[in-house]
Amino acid sequence: MDYFLTEEQQMIKDTARELSEEKIIPKRAELDEKNEFAGAILKDIAKADLFSIFVPEEYGGFGGGCFETVLALEELARGCVGVATSFAANGLGLLPVVIAGSKEMKEKYLPALAEGSSWAAFGLTEAGAGSDAAGIKTTAVLDGDEWVLNGTKQWITNGGEAQIYTILALTNPEKGIRGASLFLVEDGDPGFTYGKKEDKMGIRASATRELIMKDCRIPKDRLIGKKGTGFITVMKTLDVSRPSIAALAVGLGQAALDEAVVYAKQRVQFDKPIISFQAVQHMLADMAIQVEAARSLVYGTARHIDAHPKDMSKGSSMCKVFATDMAMKVTTDAVQVMGGYGYMKEYPVEKMMRDAKILQIYEGTNQIQRNVIGQELNKEYA
CATH class of the missing domain: 1.10.540.10 (Acyl-CoA dehydrogenase/oxidase, N-terminal domain)
Incomplete structure (x- = not known):
């Protein structure tokens, strides 16, 4: 299109x-x-x-x-x-x-x-605070001209590889998440270290590590925005970035579809390429429909966000859910079309299927995204 x-x-x-x-x-x-x-x-x-x-x-x-x-x-x-x-x-x-x-x-x-x-990397998630960002325990206390951070961030993409990290920490724990602020921490700051590199199911070409802050001292001017506005900035950031995850899903779905179609044209059974069989054609057709529908939603949402940056939570969540669910299904179907070959590491769809799963999990699980969409609908129909 x-x-x-x-x-x-x-x-x-x-x-x-x-x-x-x-x-x-x-x-x-x-x-x-x-x-x-x-x-x-x-x-x-x-x-x-x-x-x-x-x-x-x-x-x-x-x-x-x-x-x-x-x-x-x-x-x-x-x-x-x-x-x-x-x-x-x-x-x-x-x-x-x-x-x-x-x-x-x-x-x-x-x-x-x-x-x-x-x-750069983004430090939000903690062992006890995944979908529930309000559960963060990392703190930041002002000591003279320095902020002192203590806590651990978990599952951080680019951890140990990035040079700067945006970290959400509580500056007023009594207010809960409304007392959270954002900070910029640099690789090499005193008291800032990394955990082991995680051994993941998929997206293994990326690095995922813990960020450990133990009396980590940073200059006072590393506060991002105003004190106490950290969570608001995080939500604005995620609203803008979730279509990016949806875009990864579209690219992955397209790649899986491409591999499945090429294979189906080459693989001969019963003296015919398997793409000539209606059962296979219907699988490929559904895959193509889902990829293109996801692409249209993601592109439309991204353009809407650029034009209307204050009205994006529902659309951002919708494209993230739809596209990443699509990627999981399309990669699974690609493996099915390719049969035993699809299950082998010699062919890329095996990796694609493993990679697809994380898209439904990170930057807000698809269940949480459905909560966001439902809450926005509730407001619209009040």
Whole structure:
């Protein structure tokens, strides 16, 4: 379908697809097998200037919106969701600075993030605070001209690889989540260390680690926005970033569909390619319908967010749910179409099926997204 992309948008999409074909696909099986962080590929992505998409022009970036980000992520995910997740997590980590950071903070950190010489990560989740962000225990106490942070963040993408981390911590625990603030922590800050690298089912080309803060001291000016507004900034960040996860799902679904169709045209049974059998045709048709429907919803939502940034929670959650549920089904069906071959690591759909599962979990489980959608509907029909 023609989505009427501008020349610049088509360039972003073409550049990301070229990176997928030339840099990501040849390495994805090896990275998955070795559980190896794709740092070299991220540097290639930086050379192609895609890291600049997230950053406003006045700080050295492209100044793209949600839609431009979605276009890049979809194509990178066609190559490998693990690599694309690392790229997406960088955007998630720097968005709070873009949304609420001071001019001085933006001038200091955003240019390096735009050129990809510095990477970011986002520290929200804790052992006792996943879907329930109000359960965070990490604290930040002002001591003279420094904030002292104590706590642990869990399942952090780019943990140990990024140079800057946006961390949500309680500055007024008596107020609960309304007493939370956001901070910028740098790799190498005193009292800031990492846990072991997690051994995951999928997205193994990305790095996931704990962030450990034990009397971690950072300068007073590393507060992002105003004290006590951290959770508001986090919610604004997630509303903008959830279509990115949906875009990963669209790219993954398209890749799985491509593999299944090519295989079905080549695989002969009963003296015919299996694509000639109606049972297989119907599976492929349903897969194609679901991928294109998800793409339309994600693109439409991203454009809506860029045009109406204050009205996006429901749409953001809807595209995240629909697209990631689609990816899980389409990758599973791709394995089914390919039969025993699909189950073997020699073929990429086995990896795609493993990668798909996390999309329904991270950045807010699909069950939580349905809660958000239901709550918004309740407000609309009040």
